[in-house]
Amino acid sequence: MNHRIVRRFNMFESSLDISEETGIIEGRKFNNLDWSNEHQPDLVFKSCVIIDSKFSGANLNGLRLINCQVFNCDFIEANISNGEFENTLFYSKDSQKGCDFHSADLRSSKFICCDISTSNFYRAELFDITIDRCQAQGCHFELADFTKVVSRKVIFSSATLTKSNFKYSDFEGVYLEKCDLSESNLVSVVLSGVNLEGSNLTNTIFSPSRYDGLSIFKADLRNAEISNIDVRLLDFSGVEIFEWQMIPLMEEMGFVIHPDN
Structure with missing residues (x-):
């Protein structure tokens, strides 16, 4: 054109x-x-x-x-x-505010190498969104919709949230089953009521501030830096990790780990 x-x-x-x-x-x-x-x-x-x-x-x-x-x-x-x-850049250093995408339709949109920090995506339609290599600190994704309803019983979610800094962002109540969050910074994020079942969380820094009601069944956390998680409070069934990642998880529970003789 x-x-x-x-x-x-x-x-x-x-x-x-x-x-x-x-x-x-x-x-x-x-x-x-x-x-x-x-x-x-x-x-x-x-x-x-x-x-x-x-x-x-x-x-x-x-x-x-x-x-x-x-x-x-x-x-x-x-x-x-x-x-x-x-x-x-969607973030103003002068006002320390992002933009307001409350209830906006951003389906199949792509943010590449952007700064969307502190932007508001509350209840936005975000199915098939891409946020890649972005600064996204302190964003509000509460109740944003990453899903597509196929039928009464079938809900399909799609999102690529990769290589981005989501530190302090709030994802409360979102559905991200089988989505890709690999290589992202998830320090101090709110994951209350979030569905991350089957999601790709490889190479993330996975340290949420709140995670009550989080579902991570069969999530892939291989090579992730996992901290601030009490494994007794979550169902880790089917979650994939490497052997070396067990040590910090056990230490979080209070175990004192000694090397093998």
Whole structure:
């Protein structure tokens, strides 16, 4: 598809008009945009800055953000499915806040090498989402939906949450069965009521702050750094680990481990 290149500007703009033709917006700065409930699919922003703007309820299906800075923006209930976000900052160091994706549709979207720290994904639709090589500290994923209902009795979950820093993030009540969280930092995360059955947790730093109601049946924790877990409180049936990982787990229970003579 050929994209229309929209002319560059250096100063902040508070409005943006796009024709029906799909556009590439490059090297521009925007603040206080109000695109609430707008219909603007398949847009591409490159090297842009977007601050304090509203996209709540908008149809932004297929949105692409490349090397952008998106600070203090409202995407509540927006349709951003099939979006692609690369090397983009959603976290403002000045305000120490991320963006608000509360109840947004982010199905099949991809965050690659982004900073989404402290962003709010509460009750967002996240089936088939990819978050790879991202900073995602302190994010709110409570009750986010990573599933697709196939039938009354069949629920299928899909998510790739790999090589990312989820330290202090809250995943309470989410369903991540057979999802890929490999090589991610899961220090001080909230995993209360989370289903991680059959999930790939290899090479993670697995040290949740809360894990009441966590289900990890047949999860793969090989080569993970496991700590802050009382194995007596969880069902470890079918969980895969290496032999060397048994020592810290036993020490967490109070055993004093001596080397073999």
